[in-house]
Amino acid sequence: xxxxxxxxxxxxxxxxxxxxxxxxxxxxxxxxxxxxxxxxxxxxxxxxxxxxxxxxxxxxxxxxxxxxxxxxxxxxxxxxxxxxxxxxxxxxxxxxxxxxxxxxxxxxxxxxxxxxxxxxxxxxxxxxxxxxxxxxxxxxxxxxxxxxxxxxxxxxxxxxxxxxxxxxxxxxxxxxxxxxxxxxxxxxxxxxxxxxxxxxxxxxxxxxxxxxxxxxxxxxxxxxxxxxxxxxxxxxxxxxxxxxxxxxxxxxxxxxxxxxxxxxxxxxxxxxxxxxxxxxxxxxxxxxxxxxxx
Numbered sequence: 001x002x003x004x005x006x007x008x009x010x011x012x013x014x015x016x017x018x019x020x021x022x023x024x025x026x027x028x029x030x031x032x033x034x035x036x037x038x039x040x041x042x043x044x045x046x047x048x049x050x051x052x053x054x055x056x057x058x059x060x061x062x063x064x065x066x067x068x069x070x071x072x073x074x075x076x077x078x079x080x081x082x083x084x085x086x087x088x089x090x091x092x093x094x095x096x097x098x099x100x101x102x103x104x105x106x107x108x109x110x111x112x113x114x115x116x117x118x119x120x121x122x123x124x125x126x127x128x129x130x131x132x133x134x135x136x137x138x139x140x141x142x143x144x145x146x147x148x149x150x151x152x153x154x155x156x157x158x159x160x161x162x163x164x165x166x167x168x169x170x171x172x173x174x175x176x177x178x179x180x181x182x183x184x185x186x187x188x189x190x191x192x193x194x195x196x197x198x199x200x201x202x203x204x205x206x207x208x209x210x211x212x213x214x215x216x217x218x219x220x221x222x223x224x225x226x227x228x229x230x231x232x233x234x235x236x237x238x239x240x241x242x243x244x245x246x247x248x249x250x251x252x253x254x255x256x257x258x259x260x261x262x263x264x265x266x267x268x269x270x271x272x273x274x275x276x277x278x279x280x281x282x283x284x285x286x287x288x289x290x291x292x293x294x
């Protein structure tokens with residue numbers, strides 16, 4: 001890890017020390033490793049809370065989940081070819097062939113993820129991009145901790161430390177407090193605007209030119225007959241989104257039965273069930289509703 005960090009550290013903070021947050025892996029807490037990190041990267045190693053990586057590690061806060069989805073997508077694309085599916089199920093592929101295939105799926109999946117996911121956000125929400133001036137503290141929002149707030153030390157306490165004093169010799173206490181207050185007000189306005197947009201996105205709507213199909217199709221019709229149909233799907237925390245059924249999985253790969261393409265081009269595998277059919281703002285996350293031309 002130190003080797004991969006050194007080029008970035010030398011480019012962005014060549015003359016300053018830094019802190020590298022890492023898991024409590026045995027190799028990363030050894031004195032030799034930490035000494036090498038200090039010498040080669042001018043960085044202090046800081047171990048994250050044991051048993052808490054699901055809160056503090058970007059990969060556990062969603063980045064890993066998105067990558068797994070795209071790897072699954074690549075695998076399903078390959079298995080959709082009947083000849084490939086037969087090879088896979090009839091054990092015609094050697095262990096070496098399977099390893100190569102899995103590497104191929106992982107590589108292509110990673111490319112897909114990089115093209116649609118902002119990895120920087122997962123570092124922000126876990127606090128792994130902390131800035132000494134407090135900028136972006138409001139973006140620390142670990143999943144599963146809805147009431148979490150990150151409290152900075154008060155300004156007077158910060159000014160009492162020697163390293164900060166050296167960097168702020170030309171800035172008075174009052175000026176610094178005023179600057180921080182302006183930043184906090186600006187951030188609150190941005191969050192308010194984002195919240196308003198989220199509320200609007202979560203509401204039920206019907207795209208122009210369509211009507212909602214009032215009743216769900218029978219369970220035995222949740223198949224290729226739905227390909228081409230438009231639908232609404234309610235995402236948890238996002239709300240209702242418009243898309244269309246692009247593909248049916250006859251083998252129900254990994255439990256999914258249909259692929260939906262959304263207006264922004266995002267492709268998602270779904271498990272659409274009759275019991276989840278619904279519409280309107282009162283519908284729970286996971287609800288879906290077919291649309292027909294008006």
